[in-house]
């Protein structure tokens with residue numbers, strides 16, 4: 001079976017483009033750190049789109065919380081980020097919902113799951129940046145945890161969440177968690193909450209998806225075998241051994257002859273439409 005690449009799956013290209021636009025036109029509230037994070041995330045997405053990486057779909061694992069997904073998407077359609085909601089909906093049958101815990105905290109298995117769009121575990125294979133969504137059932141308490149070396153943002157797409165009892169985040173709000181900061185999330189009692197998230201940081205940290213949870217023990221990384229395979233390919237590339245995977249890395253594209261050829265093969269025409277979110281956000285901010 002031929003290798004499947006990002007551009008073989010237009011709905012995934014559209015999804016990444018919408019995500020890019022979302023991070024471009026989200027307000028930063030005057031915070032230079034948040035603005036820099038938003039830029040890092042979208043530059044990572046842009047590099048991945050240009051690299052046209054390999055796709056690897058996990059089994060379409062379902063979790064109990066997914067029974068709330070339809071409602072969460074429908075609520076999000078009324079928001080300014082409706083284009084992103086539509087793009088998520090378009091790939092919903094291919095999402096693999098995960099817990100990410102070796103040992104689940106009591107009661108959490110019915111209240112939460114996440115699905116990744118892009119990262120070392122796929123479906124869009126990359127070690128540039130990790131993006132995805134997390135879904136919470138009404139009345140979820142997500143235990144305190146922190147990320148070693150990884151900067152995280154959550155953006156509320158529908159519902160409402162609170163973090164560390166320090167604020168309420170309604171649709172369109174961004175929560176910013178610098179590396180090492182402990183955060184605990186509670187969600188609204190009556191509606192599900194859907195959050196987009198992005199992780200950026202050193203590649204080795206992203207590959208390890210390092211996370212420590214005070215309440216629940218270490219988080220296992222989904223698709224561990226795939227993560228190891230990516231690491232192997234990266235090592236091959238560094239040694240000049242041809243490999244199919246470049247992970248959007250300029251360094252790797254430069255290093256291997258096959259990688260260079262892959263880079264020159266990347267079709268053009270993936271630039272996002274800058275007018276789309278700008279007009280939407282201008283109305284409100």
Ligand SMILES: [Fe+2]
Nearest residue numbers: 145152177183
């Ligand atoms: Fe987190």
